[in-house]
Amino acid sequence: LYCYWCVGSLVVTTATGRDFPVVDFICLKEQTETISTILDYFKKTNPPWRDVETVVIDKDFVEWRVLKECFPKAKILLCQFHTISYWKKVTQRSVYRISVSQREEMLELMMKMLYSPTLTAYESGYKALKQYCKTNKKQSFFAYFDKNWNACNEMWSNFARGKYFTAGNTTTNRIESNWNQLKMLL
Numbered sequence: 001l002y003c004y005w006c007v008g009s010l011v012v013t014t015a016t017g018r019d020f021p022v023v024d025f026i027c028l029k030e031q032t033e034t035i036s037t038i039l040d041y042f043k044k045t046n047p048p049w050r051d052v053e054t055v056v057i058d059k060d061f062v063e064w065r066v067l068k069e070c071f072p073k074a075k076i077l078l079c080q081f082h083t084i085s086y087w088k089k090v091t092q093r094s095v096y097r098i099s100v101s102q103r104e105e106m107l108e109l110m111m112k113m114l115y116s117p118t119l120t121a122y123e124s125g126y127k128a129l130k131q132y133c134k135t136n137k138k139q140s141f142f143a144y145f146d147k148n149w150n151a152c153n154e155m156w157s158n159f160a161r162g163k164y165f166t167a168g169n170t171t172t173n174r175i176e177s178n179w180n181q182l183k184m185l186l
Contacts, residue, residue, distance in 0.1 A: 008027075009021050036069070049071070053074055054077060106133075106141070130142055
């Protein structure tokens with residue numbers, strides 16, 4: 001018998017950067033209905049939910065869609081740690097045939113885009129990655145990046161994230177550290 005479970009938390013970060021877990025949950029099958037039910041419970045028991053300005057998530061499409069529906073005024077941002085981790089995994093896919101040295105160079109170019117303080121700096125990094133991929137015959141990777149990451153760059157690149165309240169928190173690591181002990185037991 002295979003059982004898929006999910007542990008999660010909603011953590012509120014105040015203007016001073018202090019975190020408060022407000023909902024912890026364990027659920028089977030992280031599906032739209034389940035996450036919606038959890039968020040509806042949170043909203044029902046926390047009237048100030050309308051004040052939520054920003055939500056930081058990993059790139060989970062179910063979570064992303066549900067959060068956009070439940071918090072229509074909030075900006076959904078991607079965890080920068082998970083963004084980098086995901087890029088590392090994708091550049092290792094055999095379909096792209098990226099060598100170790102090419103992977104390091106491409107990750108460096110993508111990280112420049114991630115940490116770009118301005119749109120101009122981001123666009124410069126984007127052009128550099130595009131040129132690198134063209135020169136090294138990695139256009140298929142660039143097509144993937146363009147479709148899946150450039151299209152949502154305001155969610156992960158500093159040039160756009162700076163417009164939204166995050167209390168300096170760019171990752172979901174604070175939440176995940178709360179769950180490490182439980183995950184080890186499960």
